[in-house]
Amino acid sequence: MRRLLLALPFALLPLAVTQAAVEHDHDHDEHGSLSAHEHGVGRLNAALDGQTLELELESPAMNLVGFEHAATTDADKAKVAAVRAQLEKPLVLFNLPKAAGCVIATQELESPLFGDKPDADDHDEEDAKDGHEHELDHSEIHAHYQFSCSAPGALKTLDLATIFNTFPATQKIQVQLISPSGQQGVEVTAKAAALKF
Numbered sequence: 652m653r654r655l656l657l658a659l660p661f662a663l664l665p666l667a668v669t670q671a672a673v674e675h676d677h678d679h680d681e682h683g684s685l686s687a688h689e690h691g692v693g694r695l696n697a698a699l700d701g702q703t704l705e706l707e708l709e710s711p712a713m714n715l716v717g718f719e720h721a722a723t724t725d726a727d728k729a730k731v732a733a734v735r736a737q738l739e740k741p742l743v744l745f746n747l748p749k750a751a752g753c754v755i756a757t758q759e760l761e762s763p764l765f766g767d768k769p770d771a772d773d774h775d776e777e778d779a780k781d782g783h784e785h786e787l788d789h790s791e792i793h794a795h796y797q798f799s800c801s802a803p804g805a806l807k808t809l810d811l812a813t814i815f816n817t818f819p820a821t822q823k824i825q826v827q828l829i830s831p832s833g834q835q836g837v838e839v840t841a842k843a844a845a846l847k848f
């Protein structure tokens with residue numbers, strides 16, 4: 652009996668923790684996104700594991716498209732389509748060396764500007780109005796790529812110069828890089844756009 656009573660709080664704990672995490676995320680998305688999302692600043696997670704290279708670029712839409720509202724005019728729609736086409740050529744965009752023999756295994760682009768619905772749990776029915784305005788204020792573009800590289804040893808550096816040239820409103824990219832030589836967090840700018848794997 653005593654054992655059961657001791658076990659009980661622990662049994663309840665995971666649920667409480669999960670609940671707290673959900674609440675926290677919700678708060679963060681609703682009130683924290685403005686500080687997390689700074690125009691001119693992109694984020695990139697890069698991971699090299701064996702032959703698999705994974706790149707995850709998260710950027711304010713402003714950096715890539717020049718605006719963050721839903722495209723309604725023909726000019727805006729054309730701009731969004733052009734950016735999307737550029738993001739669909741990650742081998743060019745990330746300047747991956749041919750010698751590494753990387754091919755795209757998966758790629759996924761996500762943004763309210765591409766017509767994707769924002770995360771469902773951000774928007775309860777009752778605060779749909781409020782949430783909608785936030786969505787109009789700021790939106791991001793997320794691009795997630797997975798490459799299979801036949802000669803990953805040829806990946807000596809990750810050169811982001813093409814990204815800065817293609818999207819000049821991007822001033823810096825905060826990179827988290829995980830590679831066989833360890834993990835590093837680096838802030839990359841147009842002037843110093845390459846980092847070592």
Ligand SMILES: [Zn+2]
Pocket residue numbers: 688690711712713719788789790
């Ligand atoms: Zn914004």
